[in-house]
Amino acid sequence: MTSEVVIQAHGLTKHFGGLEAVAGIDFEVERGTCVGLLGPNGAGKTTTMRMIMGLTRPSAGTLTVFGHPSSALGKAERARIGLVPQEDTLDPDITVAQNLHVYGRYFGVARAALDERVPQLLAFMHLEEKANAQVMQLSGGMKRRLIVARALIGNPDLVILDEPTTGLDPQARMMIWKRLLALRGERKTLLLTTHYMDEAERLCDRIVIIDGGRVLENGSPRALIRKHVSGHVFELPKPVPEGLDGDGLDVEDIGDAVLVYVDTPEALMHRLGGEAAFHHRPAGLEDVFLRLTGRQLRDS
């Protein structure tokens, strides 16, 4: 099966005055896959998404969406994209169902088609009982679900999600994950940003880690974990037991503690003995992310 490329960025750059928000990035998103764009705050994720949506022009490089330059997308192409923005942009004064109807008209969906589609989407996001509730009365989780439903009103081929589950309880996150996986099952293309590494690991076929406007790494979650961290990580508070460094061990100093990455936990556990205080867990995407982007706090 030949793979279609839905989004292709090559040397993509965006300056704001003197600030280089995106500094020449390359990546591709193939049809039917979910790609995660990860990076600390200010890494250039949202700017990249805005360029894909045609909301801001690239300063240099090329960016094509459905084979067309992103800054010259026609109505037909834009109708194939659904956006789940980071902020709540729902209409607070009208009902849940009215929000979907109004939004559907922006996509040029006929009224008869909306009468059919709106109840389907409400059921898909488990909001059918809230159809006639005012948006103001919804909980945060329900609002997010409605924003996802709204992004699907035009039956898009590409869904762009900017931190879709930030601030939600575990039940609501799980429910949204299931729905996103269902969409991927329908061969829809998903581009996602998130700060939750478990979310990225769970949903994404491929992950692009960016920082300072540059791509640091690009690959499947499993391949990235294999490449950058061993299977297990031990966090040891300082002072560290003697003889651990310079012993061929993968050790990382994180200030008041050190992290030791090992393939198998038994040998190190034996060396640390029963007395030492340590925290042991399997290494994951979060470790990869922190190793690549550093541990200092970001201001923005």
Next chain:
Amino acid sequence: MIKLGDVRARLPARLCQPPDVLRGAGAVWRRHLIVWRTMLWASLTSNVFEPLLFLFAFGYGLGAIVGELGGLPYLVFILPGMMAYTAMFAASFEATIGAYARFRLQKTWDAMLATPLSLTEILLGELLWCATKATVAATCVFIVGAAFGGVPSIGGGLLGLLMLVLAALCFGACGHAFLAYAKGWDFFSYVFTFWVTPMFIFSGVFFEVTRFPDPIQLLAWVLPMTHVIAVLRPLTTGQELGWIAILNVLYVAGLAVVAFLVARRRIGQRMFD
């Protein structure tokens, strides 16, 4: 008999469909209508009650002192001024404070731009909505005024409402041009102090512009409101409308177009760059 359906069938399909830009603007207009319906009664009540207060105060209170102005009973003189003022205020408010809430606070425009809608369609939809609200409000004043005998020429008054649709498009576009430069809510107090209130005072709502000294008159004719009232007053009072009315209409229409282009350009820079 020629049936409309037959004529339509022979025309190219694209002539029967509204152009894309109007369909998009229509979707935006429809959204505003749906939101407005949730506060319909509050809105209509103020539209009817406020002009009643004004007419009572000026028509009866001030009118009793003034008697006649320009050969007209004061109520008849002031009514077209009140209609124009109501339309101007409604359009200016909707295009500045109302639209700014959608632009910045509720992020309604951001939500719209994530769909196939273009910024031009969004602004055009906003503008049509300004015109709708302003015309509804002015029509309320017209009906209330006519009920109290303030409109000698009902036909002229209806034509005047058409003029107010154009006027509202102009005030709306000017409001959007101000909004395009607004950095925060405080900015709008300048708009009301240096734009809306001067038009209330200097454009001939309460008395003829000719009573001002020449330099002030010159200033008055810069304000679009003066041109609107110059056309509206002869219409509702049944006086003769001179050929110069064409220039008044052109001034208002021209300003509407210029303001729309300025607003479109500046808001585009703010949102996309």
